[in-house]
Every structure is written in C-alpha cells, then in structure tokens.
Amino acid sequence: MKKIDLLIFGVVFALVCSCGTTKNLPFSEDIDINEHGSFIKIYQKPSSISGELISLDSNEMVVLTEKSAQCVIVPLKTVKKFKLIFANSKKYGWSVPLFTIATAPLGWIAVLGATPVNIIVTTAVSESSNSAFTYKNKNISFEEMKMFARFPQGIPTNIKIDSIK
Amino acid sequence: MKDIGNLKLLGVIIILAASVQACKNYGFRANYQEANKLLHATENIRTKPYLKAHMKNGDVCILKDTWIIDTNKNTVFGNGKRFDYNRKEIFLGEMTLHIDSVSIFETNSKILKPEKGRIATLSILTGIDVALGVICITNPKVCFGSCPTFYMNEDNNFHFADSEGFSNAIAPSMEYSDIDALNNPPIEDQIFSLTMKNEALETHCVNDVKLLAYPRKKGERIFQSKSNEFYLCQNDYLLSHAEGQEGIVTALLKNEDRQERFSLADEKNLSSKEEIYLTFDGVENQNDLGLIVNFRQTLMTTYFIYSAIGFMGDQVGDFFAKIEQSKEINSSLKNGITKELGNIDLYALNSRTNEWELQDGLYETGPIAVNRQIIPLKIYGKNQQIKLKLVMNKGLWRIDFTALTNIKGKVKPLEIKPSSIYNKGQNDLDALSAIENPNKHLISMPGNEYRFHFELPEKNMDYELFLYSKGYYLEWMREHWLKDKNLLKLHEMVYNPKKYLRNETKDYKEYESMMEQEFWNSKIDTKTFIYYEKN
Numbered sequence: 001m002k003k004i005d006l007l008i009f010g011v012v013f014a015l016v017c018s019c020g021t022t023k024n025l026p027f028s029e030d031i032d033i034n035e036h037g038s039f040i041k042i043y044q045k046p047s048s049i050s051g052e053l054i055s056l057d058s059n060e061m062v063v064l065t066e067k068s069a070q071c072v073i074v075p076l077k078t079v080k081k082f083k084l085i086f087a088n089s090k091k092y093g094w095s096v097p098l099f100t101i102a103t104a105p106l107g108w109i110a111v112l113g114a115t116p117v118n119i120i121v122t123t124a125v126s127e128s129s130n131s132a133f134t135y136k137n138k139n140i141s142f143e144e145m146k147m148f149a150r151f152p153q154g155i156p157t158n159i160k161i162d163s164i165k
Numbered sequence: 166m167k168d169i170g171n172l173k174l175l176g177v178i179i180i181l182a183a184s185v186q187a188c189k190n191y192g193f194r195a196n197y198q199e200a201n202k203l204l205h206a207t208e209n210i211r212t213k214p215y216l217k218a219h220m221k222n223g224d225v226c227i228l229k230d231t232w233i234i235d236t237n238k239n240t241v242f243g244n245g246k247r248f249d250y251n252r253k254e255i256f257l258g259e260m261t262l263h264i265d266s267v268s269i270f271e272t273n274s275k276i277l278k279p280e281k282g283r284i285a286t287l288s289i290l291t292g293i294d295v296a297l298g299v300i301c302i303t304n305p306k307v308c309f310g311s312c313p314t315f316y317m318n319e320d321n322n323f324h325f326a327d328s329e330g331f332s333n334a335i336a337p338s339m340e341y342s343d344i345d346a347l348n349n350p351p352i353e354d355q356i357f358s359l360t361m362k363n364e365a366l367e368t369h370c371v372n373d374v375k376l377l378a379y380p381r382k383k384g385e386r387i388f389q390s391k392s393n394e395f396y397l398c399q400n401d402y403l404l405s406h407a408e409g410q411e412g413i414v415t416a417l418l419k420n421e422d423r424q425e426r427f428s429l430a431d432e433k434n435l436s437s438k439e440e441i442y443l444t445f446d447g448v449e450n451q452n453d454l455g456l457i458v459n460f461r462q463t464l465m466t467t468y469f470i471y472s473a474i475g476f477m478g479d480q481v482g483d484f485f486a487k488i489e490q491s492k493e494i495n496s497s498l499k500n501g502i503t504k505e506l507g508n509i510d511l512y513a514l515n516s517r518t519n520e521w522e523l524q525d526g527l528y529e530t531g532p533i534a535v536n537r538q539i540i541p542l543k544i545y546g547k548n549q550q551i552k553l554k555l556v557m558n559k560g561l562w563r564i565d566f567t568a569l570t571n572i573k574g575k576v577k578p579l580e581i582k583p584s585s586i587y588n589k590g591q592n593d594l595d596a597l598s599a600i601e602n603p604n605k606h607l608i609s610m611p612g613n614e615y616r617f618h619f620e621l622p623e624k625n626m627d628y629e630l631f632l633y634s635k636g637y638y639l640e641w642m643r644e645h646w647l648k649d650k651n652l653l654k655l656h657e658m659v660y661n662p663k664k665y666l667r668n669e670t671k672d673y674k675e676y677e678s679m680m681e682q683e684f685w686n687s688k689i690d691t692k693t694f695i696y697y698e699k700n
Binding site: 028029031032033035036087089090092095099102103114117118121122124125128129132133146147148150151152153155156158159163164165 | 193194195196214215217219221222223225227246248250251252268269271272273274275276279280282283286287290291293294297
C-alpha cells in the first residue's frame with residue numbers, strides 16, 4: 001500500500017514538475033512563424049545532448065546545445081535514440097492533483113473507483129500532452145528530420161559554425 | 166470481470182484513454198527546393214499558408230499569406246519578417262526575394278485544434294466527477310460506510326468484509342458487543358489473523374476484540390443464533406423451492422454465492438411487509454432442525470442513521486450530549502425505527518393444523534458483511550417436506566442463502582484474546598494494552614488498519630471461528646448535511662417512527678434505486694474467493 005502511495009506521489013510530482021516550456025519553441029498555433037529549428041534531445045552515454053537542431057546531413061547533425069550555447073557536431077552513427085519536439089504543448093500536469101483531490105468528497109466511490117480512474121485518465125492526458133508535438137527515432141527518419149532544422153538546406157558555407165547562436 | 170459496473174468503469178477508462186491518444190502525427194510541414202513545385206502544391210489552396218524562405222546565406226524570411234510568386238521576374242513578393250542566421254530580426258515589411266537566392270521554401274499547415282481530444286477527455290471526466298459529486302451531495306448516504314470492518318484477507322475491500330462490528334453504536338452510551346460468524350475455511354495454522362479497518366469518515370472506539378472458537382470435525386459446522394447461542398450442526402438440506410412476490414427465487418437463495426435476493430421498498434410506506442415461501446424436500450431427519458440464513462441489510466438503515474444526524478444539523482453536538490445523558494432518548498433511538506422495521510421473522514407450516522407458526526426472528530444492522538445465523542425450529546410431526554415462510558420489511562434485507570441443518574447440540578466456544586496487534590507492520594503494544602484493558606478503547610481513525618493475531622489452542626485442529634467486537638463509533642458531521650437540519654422530522658423519527666416511515670417514503674424512493682446502483686456498481690465477482698465456498 002505504501003509503495004502505491006509513493007508511486008502515485010511520484011507520478012503526480014513528476015507531472016507537476018514537468019510544467020515548463022522549451023526555449024525558442026513556439027506553441028502549436030505559431031508553428032508556421034517560428035524562425036528557429038526544433039528542439040532535439042539525443043540520448044547518449046555518458047551524457048545526453050539537447051538543444052536546437054541546426055542542421056542535418058547524411059553523416060552528422062549539428063545541435064546548438066542548451067547548456068553551453070555552442071554548436072556540437074554529432075555523428076549520426078552514434079545516435080541511437082532521440083526525441084524531436086517541434087512545438088511546446090499545453091501542460092496538464094495540474095489536472096492530476098486537482099482531479100484527484102476533487103474526488104475526495106466522494107467517499108467510498110472515490111476509494112472504489114473515482115480516484116484511480118481520475119489518476120489514470122489525467123495522467124494519460126498529461127502524458128499525451130507532453131508527447132503531443134514530439135517525434136521519436138522510431139517515428140521519423142533522418143531525411144525527414146531535415147525539415148525541422150534551423151537550416152534545412154544545411155549550414156551555408158559563409159557561416160562559421162562557432163558563430164551560430 | 167462479469168460485473169456490469171466494473172465493465173462500465175473499464176469502458177470509461179478505455180474510451181477516455183483512447184480519445185487522449187487519438188491526437189498524434191501531424192503531416193503539417195513541407196519543403197520545396199523549386200518554386201514551381203511550391204506553386205503547384207499551393208495553387209488550389211483557398212487560404213495560402215505562411216511561406217518560409219530559407220535563404221542561401223542562412224537568413225530566413227517568413228511571409229504572410231499574401232505572398233505571390235512572379236515566374237516572369239523569378240521573384241517572390243510578400244509582407245513579413247526577415248531574420249539573420251542567428252535569427253535576429255533584421256527587417257519587417259514588404260519585401261521581394263529573388264528565387265535564385267532562396268535555398269528551400271517551407272510551408273506549414275495550421276494544426277487544427279490540437280488540444281481537442283485532451284480537452285474533451287477532461288470535460289468528460291469533469292462531467293462524471295460532477296455527476297458523482299451531485300449524487301454524493303444530494304445523497305451522501307450512498308457514499309460513506311459505517312462501523313469497523315474486519316477482514317481475513319487484508320487486501321480485500323469492503324465488499325468482502327468478513328465482519329462489521331457494532332453498527333448501531335453511534336454514541337458512547339450506545340456501546341454494545343457484537344458477534345459475527347467468520348465462515349472461515351479450514352484452519353491450517355495455529356496463528357489466525359484478522360485486519361480491522363476504518364474505511365469511513367468516523368472515529369472508531371474499540372473496547373474489545375476477541376475470537377470465539379469451537380473445534381469442528383469434517384461435516385460439522387457451528388452456527389450462532391440471534392441471542393448468541395452456538396449450535397453444533399451437521400447435514401445440510403438444500404432449498405428445493407422459494408417464491409417471493411416477484412416469482413420463483415430458488416436460484417438466488419439456494420447457494421452461498423452472494424447472488425442475493427432483495428426487493429425495493431414499498432412505494433407508499435417504508436414500513437411494509439413481504440413474504441418469501443421456502444420449501445425443503447427430502448428432509449430425512451426431522452429432529453432438531455434449524456434454518457441457516459445468510460443475510461445483511463440494504464442501505465435503508467444507513468440512510469436513516471445519516472438522515473438522523475443530518476436532521477440534527479448544527480446542533481448535532483447538543484443532541485449527542487443529550488443522548489449520553491438521557492436514558493429515555495437513548496432507548497427511543499434504539500427501539501424506534503428498528504422496532505418498527507422489525508426482524509426477519511420465520512414461520513413454519515404446521516402440517517397437522519395447516520397454520521403458520523412463528524419460530525423466531527433475526528436482526529443485525531449493517532449493509533456490508535454477511536451475517537450467518539441459525540434459527541432452531543419447533544416442528545411437530547414427521548414429514549420429509551418442510552415448508553417455511555420468511556416475513557420481513559420490504560426493501561430492508563438482502564438474503565443470500567437458506568438451508569436446513571440438524572442441530573447436534575448447544576456448545577460453548579473458547580474465548581481467545583489477541584496475542585499481538587500490528588499497526589503498519591509494527592507490533593503495537595499500546596493497541597494491545599488498550600484492547601486488553603476493559604476501561605480503555607483503541608481509537609481507530611479513517612484509514613487506520615490494525616492486524617490482530619490470535620493463537621489457537623491446538624495445532625492441526627480445525628475450528629469454527631466467530632468474531633466478538635465491542636465498542637462504539639462517532640460519525641463525522643459533513644458540511645453538506647447541515648442544510649438538512651429539521652428538528653421536527655427528527656422528533657417524528659424518534660418518537661413516531663411509523664409516521665416518519667410513511668412520510669419519508671417519497672424521499673427515500675427517490676434515492677433508493679440510485680443508492681443501490683451506485684453501491685453495487687463497484688461489486689466484484691465473489692466466486693473467485695474460495696473462502697465463500699461451503700466447507
């Protein structure tokens with residue numbers, strides 16, 4: 001029972017904490033007027049790389065990282081797993097605790113079903129929202145990903161990679 | 166998952182979760198390296214998308230939907246913004262771009278109502294929660310339980326409670342002891358454990374908990390009577406035929422399967438009787454027969470208890486103080502409605518006089534745990550067919566099982582005190598001390614669970630077990646009950662229950678079907694639990 005309580009607390013905490021938005025990403029209604037590339041997170045060992053996707057060709061991709069605000073070159077053959085986010089989603093993490101608390105006055109009905117149903121559904125809503133404008137490596141090819149880079153045509157030859165901010 | 170309620174619940178979850186997941190994948194973006202392809206792709210579109218021109222030098226121009234491609238001049242004209250390669254805005258207004266300077270054109274379709282599925286899902290969920298909330302506010306009697314519940318299997322919910330203690334003791338002065346048959350499976354261990362839970366908004370004050378045990382051999386059972394006498398029995402004669410006002414109900418009463426026979430209250434008067442006729446054929450030994458009845462109440466008495474507290478409104482504290490001080494009020498509360506609603510009375514048909522003769526009655530408050538009790542019969546004559554009649558208040562009782570048995574004799578079970586009590590996995594010596602001391606109470610608050618361990622006298626011996634519990638509980642006042650304050654109705658309920666039951670019929674009938682449906686929608690198939698099978 002205690003484990004379940006902790007699990008629920010963990011899920012709620014994680015969802016509530018995931019309420020931020022990603023810098024330079026538009027909301028879905030402004031997707032057509034955004035001048036930046038999409039946000040990419042590449043899962044690698046020892047540490048992941050995340051930031052704006054600057055360009056991509058058949059061998060490598062360039063990412064302007066969040067941490068250092070500098071471009072890094074990532075060989076495609078080292079990329080096994082990534083997540084590409086092209087718009088910020090509306091956050092529904094608040095709905096998990098709110099709907100859960102709202103079932104408290106339902107007494108037995110809450111214990112028997114309303115609270116678990118509310119937690120399951122609001123968690124699903126929140127999770128679906130978090131991944132709404134996201135492609136994962138299994139959903140998109142590198143070729144298609146080019147469209148989501150700041151420079152879909154590749155970095156122009158007149159631009160030095162170090163000067164990209 | 167046979168139960169319709171569970172299927173509905175599952176359906177709601179699946180529909181909601183599916184509608185959430187139904188909003189993925191957007192083929193909204195297209196890139197064109199040639200202006201002609203862009204022209205062809207957008208010529209039939211009524212509202213042009215914004216055009217993003219990725220320039221060869223790394224700049225990007227974002228043009229509003231009024232852009233025009235001039236194939237003669239090989240230019241694109243439009244109104245918008247230009248950003249440098251670091252995406253700093255460098256121009257705003259009308260601009261003409263030479264197509265040769267553009268590396269890639271990009272268009273993006275609007276993503277229409279991306280939140281539609283999620284908003285719809287939360288709206289449906291809100292609707293369901295509000296509906297449940299309305300049910301609980303207008304009819305809070307549905308939503309909360311009463312009295313401590315005891316479980317052999319601590320993971321069970323209240324639908325599988327093996328016992329509920331002192332359901333009528335809603336004030337300290339109304340404290341009493343209660344004995345319930347646990348209908349336990351064969352004992353395999355010398356240590357027997359029970360979990361006591363507080364699953365309602367109440368404070369439980371438990372004065373004593375102990376086991377009553379009597380050794381049994383194969384084929385023997387021990388049943389208790391209403392007056393807590395214990396009978397060693399053998400031979401079961403299963404029901405041959407049963408008939409109520411609705412027709413034949415044999416299938417509902419023949420087996421201990423929690424497929425219960427119950428009726429709805431009378432539409433004109435809550436105090437109305439009904440009859441069920443029982444026939445047992447092939448009763449070979451007619452000596453010392455007893456009728457076993459598995460029964461519990463519907464939610465009717467729960468409704469009355471909560472109504473009474475609601476009628477007290479903001480004076481609930483004053484009234485409970487009066488209940489403590491006045492024996493007269495205390496007695497009226499105990500005997501008023503309970504007496505008017507009456508027992509499950511058992512009659513036997515005297516085959517010689519052809520008249521129905523009253524045998525005895527059964528009564529136990531509480532809608533949660535099933536009571537298993539026996540009524541010894543006084544039957545004269547030798548007849549292998551026994552005809553019985555149950556007379557009871559309409560809409561008050563749920564009956565699961567009836568069977569005849571031969572009583573071998575009266576017995577006195579052993580009393581076994583708890584050897585230890587565990588609270589959240591820890592040995593709670595204070596709890597044990599409170600239970601052992603007759604002047605103390607173990608206080609159990611909502612959500613509390615205590616695991617009682619009892620050491621049975623002999624190893625490798627099977628026992629029939631009963632639970633003895635003594636105490637009282639204090640119902641928590643709900644804010645929304647305050648509006649129900651009605652002292653005249655309270656007076657009528659206590660001092661003129663007959664009139665109250667007649668006048669309350671309309672209100673109760675409005676709640677009844679909904680209460681039952683809400684309560685039982687969450688019922689789980691009991692057949693998967695072996696300890697409800699007959700030994």
